[in-house]
Amino acid sequence: MTTHALSSPAPTGDPASAPAPLLEVVDLTVAAPGAGRRQPPLVQGASFTVHKGDVLCIVGSSGSGKSSLMKAVLGLYRFRSGVLRFGGRVVERPLDAAHRHLRRASQAVFQNPVASLNPHMSLLAGIAEPLSVRGVQPADRNRRAVALAGRMGLSPDVLARRPGQVSIGQCQRACLARALSTDPALLFLDEPLSALDAIVQRQVADLLTGIRREATATMVLITHDLRLVRRLGTHVVVVDRGRVVEQAPTERFFACPEHRQARALVESFHGREARRAALMRPATGLPARVVG
16 A cells, blocks of 8 residues: 555654544444455455544545445444544444544535435425534524525525425535534535536535635545545545555645556546646637648
8 A cells, every 4th residue: 555644744843742633544444234244345454544624535436445434434334343533532333422422523415415305304404403403492503504505505595495396406505504504523525526517516616615715624525526636635545446555645646646546546637637628728720721
């Protein structure tokens, strides 16, 4: 595995004064729900750290184990071995006290926004639901939900509708507002643009950039979209066939990837960017003059 330092530069002086990671994953092996011991794991021996203010991007081909890794951290998949720490507390097993603390302090946005929202609730009620669970009074939670929805570009008339009555892009905006409603310490984003058309992808990417600029949450972003990685990411983790094969700061990942899978991803990205630039380049010169 190719590994570069993931943490932000440590302050000069005593190394012990460097801040501890917010999230630390060490040698995590992840099994599918209901999988027996004889079945191969979805992820094996994965390690990475996330510091406050980071945007850690997990990339890789389809089926490489990216989403499985995130689901194990969230407790949706179990891990067979390894260590998971959040805020310095060790998670011994799913839903123990340390893991409940992690889940309470984090939020997630998944790639299917319509399925992520209760079809029987209005968008406003869906955005406010996490605040309701935390005991926030109705007037306060509705006021906060409306304010967040406004930041996401959702008008009051849209908030009165249910998920099936609005566009997929509006549902994803509602999911982002919902995730931010509790001021999470850690925000997980699993392919947040994949279900959207190109125009809405750009709009939601702009929203994520604004969230990043405001430093309202530390993020773990799972994506195929390396344009979004280059725009948002501070660090990149490459997963290939269930293993973390490369880790690096974002600039270094794009400049000099080392593992073959990382090189393949970056070369493909640069090729697409070159083709896009060629298509957008204005035509110059006139057609050749025909003589005779």
